[in-house]
Amino acid sequence: MADQVDIIVSEVGPRDGLQSVARIMPTAVKARWIAALAGAGLREIEVGSFVSSKRLPQMADTGEIVAASVRIPGLLVQALVPNRKGAERAIAAGTHKLTIPVSASRAHSAANVGMSPEDAIDHVREICRLRASLPARLGIEATVATAFGCTMEGPVAEDWVMRIARILAEAGVDSVGLADTTGYANPAQVKRMFTRLRREVGEFSGGAHFHNTRGQGLANVVAALDAGVTTFDSSQGGLGGCPYAPGATGNIVTEDLVFLLESMGLRTGIDIERLIAARALIAEGLPGEPLYGQVAEAGLPKGFVPASRRPAA
Amino acid sequence: MADQVDIIVSEVGPRDGLQSVARIMPTAVKARWIAALAGAGLREIEVGSFVSSKRLPQMADTGEIVAASVRIPGLLVQALVPNRKGAERAIAAGTHKLTIPVSASRAHSAANVGMSPEDAIDHVREICRLRASLPARLGIEATVATAFGCTMEGPVAEDWVMRIARILAEAGVDSVGLADTTGYANPAQVKRMFTRLRREVGEFSGGAHFHNTRGQGLANVVAALDAGVTTFDSSQGGLGGCPYAPGATGNIVTEDLVFLLESMGLRTGIDIERLIAARALIAEGLPGEPLYGQVAEAGLPKGFVPASRRPAA
Numbered sequence: 228m229a230d231q232v233d234i235i236v237s238e239v240g241p242r243d244g245l246q247s248v249a250r251i252m253p254t255a256v257k258a259r260w261i262a263a264l265a266g267a268g269l270r271e272i273e274v275g276s277f278v279s280s281k282r283l284p285q286m287a288d289t290g291e292i293v294a295a296s297v298r299i300p301g302l303l304v305q306a307l308v309p310n311r312k313g314a315e316r317a318i319a320a321g322t323h324k325l326t327i328p329v330s331a332s333r334a335h336s337a338a339n340v341g342m343s344p345e346d347a348i349d350h351v352r353e354i355c356r357l358r359a360s361l362p363a364r365l366g367i368e369a370t371v372a373t374a375f376g377c378t379m380e381g382p383v384a385e386d387w388v389m390r391i392a393r394i395l396a397e398a399g400v401d402s403v404g405l406a407d408t409t410g411y412a413n414p415a416q417v418k419r420m421f422t423r424l425r426r427e428v429g430e431f432s433g434g435a436h437f438h439n440t441r442g443q444g445l446a447n448v449v450a451a452l453d454a455g456v457t458t459f460d461s462s463q464g465g466l467g468g469c470p471y472a473p474g475a476t477g478n479i480v481t482e483d484l485v486f487l488l489e490s491m492g493l494r495t496g497i498d499i500e501r502l503i504a505a506r507a508l509i510a511e512g513l514p515g516e517p518l519y520g521q522v523a524e525a526g527l528p529k530g531f532v533p534a535s536r537r538p539a540a
Numbered sequence: 541m542a543d544q545v546d547i548i549v550s551e552v553g554p555r556d557g558l559q560s561v562a563r564i565m566p567t568a569v570k571a572r573w574i575a576a577l578a579g580a581g582l583r584e585i586e587v588g589s590f591v592s593s594k595r596l597p598q599m600a601d602t603g604e605i606v607a608a609s610v611r612i613p614g615l616l617v618q619a620l621v622p623n624r625k626g627a628e629r630a631i632a633a634g635t636h637k638l639t640i641p642v643s644a645s646r647a648h649s650a651a652n653v654g655m656s657p658e659d660a661i662d663h664v665r666e667i668c669r670l671r672a673s674l675p676a677r678l679g680i681e682a683t684v685a686t687a688f689g690c691t692m693e694g695p696v697a698e699d700w701v702m703r704i705a706r707i708l709a710e711a712g713v714d715s716v717g718l719a720d721t722t723g724y725a726n727p728a729q730v731k732r733m734f735t736r737l738r739r740e741v742g743e744f745s746g747g748a749h750f751h752n753t754r755g756q757g758l759a760n761v762v763a764a765l766d767a768g769v770t771t772f773d774s775s776q777g778g779l780g781g782c783p784y785a786p787g788a789t790g791n792i793v794t795e796d797l798v799f800l801l802e803s804m805g806l807r808t809g810i811d812i813e814r815l816i817a818a819r820a821l822i823a824e825g826l827p828g829e830p831l832y833g834q835v836a837e838a839g840l841p842k843g844f845v846p847a848s849r850r851p852a853a
Contacts, residue, residue, distance in 0.1 A: 376842070377842070378842055382843050415804040415805055416804075440838045442758060442796040445758065445759040446761065446762045483754065486756070487759055491727055492728055521755035522755065529689070529690070529693075530689075530695050
């Protein structure tokens with residue numbers, strides 16, 4: 228596969244996917260799944276979150292999973308942390324990069340992390356100060372959640388999202404991403420918001436996190452690519468769909484995203500066949516769990532050559 | 541709803557959808573389904589095809605369906621015809637507009653219509669001459685099928701697709717569309733091909749017909765919008781998915797397409813709630829048939845105002 232990549236596909240299935248499934252994937256299978264994803268060429272994986280294991284027992288083994296994952300050569304091991312305490316646990320476990328969500332919606336912020344957006348921003352500031360005291364390099368990405376709308380509040384003001392993004396960039400994070408936590412985003416809005424994000428925070432402009440709840444996920448990716456976004460979160464098998472709404476998948480599906488990018492001529496460094504094969508680990512760890520993704524069902528087109536396997540121009 | 545529309549959503553479920561389902565929808569239900577779609581604001585519906593009823597018994601009632609549909613006020617009634625004989629039957633039934641496929645892939649052309657692309661083009665020429673002899677106005681759209689690749693031949697040469705498009709425009713059709721019959725297209729290719737189509741045939745440049753086989757359908761719509769395409773085929777419920785491949789849907793889903801467009805600020809004149817309600821007619825006519833579409837499952841976002849209901853700027 229190509230050593231150079233044009234787009235970073237950042238797998239969040241072991242975190243965003245598994246936290247949305249009521250059952251718990253056994254730790255050993257989770258570790259093998261992450262290894263299989265890395266083996267397929269994924270270079271960034273959000274392997275879990277350091278949150279209350281009472282609230283999310285699916286994430287109780289994140290420390291162990293981080294410890295196993297950092298032994299995989301070339302893999303950037305990420306974990307979500309909602310606050311300073313989570314960051315301390317993540318750092319102790321050896322996590323390479325922290326993802327910190329700050330929800331633009333007050334109602335969602337209260338429900339999700341039990342604090343206001345302003346208090347969440349204070350935690351980001353504290354974590355950035357904490358980093359300054361560390362001997363080793365630690366990555367920090369902040370993500371503005373519910374940036375495109377909220378199931379509780381409805382529309383979210385774009386100016387407010389941009390103000391949060393600016394404050395986060397000033398707080399000292401490496402990058403600020405935008406997340407469509409609720410599957411509300413449309414391509415026109417995505418292009419406008421990411422274009423504006425780049426204008427507001429420049430080189431700190433981060434990745435896109437889309438959900439496919441209304442089937443618009445890959446359409447939003449096309450719009451984000453147009454706005455210059457180069458990092459996309461996705462989840463193998465679209466893991467995390469609500470079992471009571473068969474069509475309402477969670478994150479965009481990694482397999483379909485990689486096919487989209489590679490067919491457009493954008494190198495991801497990911498081997499689609501090996502990626503599809505890794506779905507077997509989800510089936511092993513969560514038997515019967517519905518998996519999404521149409522490339523895995525339909526197969527690759529006849530004569531298809533992914534960008535990562537084309538000779539350099 | 542808005543009288544003005546920015547984008548024409550052209551429903552092909554009663555033709556492309558139903559022809560892919562082995563069971564036959566009763567004629568009376570089909571007529572009520574088409575009326576419900578028109579009632580939701582769809583202005584163009586491909587109600588069937590004039591083909592051999594031995595080969596496609598699902599389409600045997602197309603004459604009756606056309607006769608019922610042309611009584612719906614404001615509806616443009618389309619039917620697919622593969623050859624001159626089909627065109628004569630369609631005209632006799634009172635069809636407003638004919639869609640004639642010409643497959644760029646020789647293997648697909650032989651399998652689909654039993655003739656070469658050149659012979660299919662000759663039929664288009666004959667149908668255009670036939671139109672010249674008619675008293676009433678008849679619309680004719682030709683569509684280059686397998687324009688983005690073929691399951692039998694693999695990649696299809698873009699120059700050949702454009703050559704067919706030019707010949708069809710010169711033959712006297714009203715417009716030439718491009719169809720991704722096989723679900724092979726990617727957004728980069730879609731933007732390039734439709735941009736080129738406009739350059740090659742100018743005002744005769746027609747609509748886009750995408751399948752969602754690999755989940756790329758709406759992503760391709762975003763790219764086609766960028767290239768100036770203003771007419772899109774789609775199928776209610778993504779009808780036509782292969783029952784042996786649960787994720788491999790047929791056409792792009794009308795409900796999700798309308799949501800995409802309306803959320804982007806593009807007026808379709810279609811009422812999404814009434815459109816979703818029309819799914820009940822498919823369930824009535826084809827009980828148990830799997831339906832796709834994520835907006836129907838997930839519902840509309842809180843506070844969502846479709847473009848067609850916004851005050852004029």
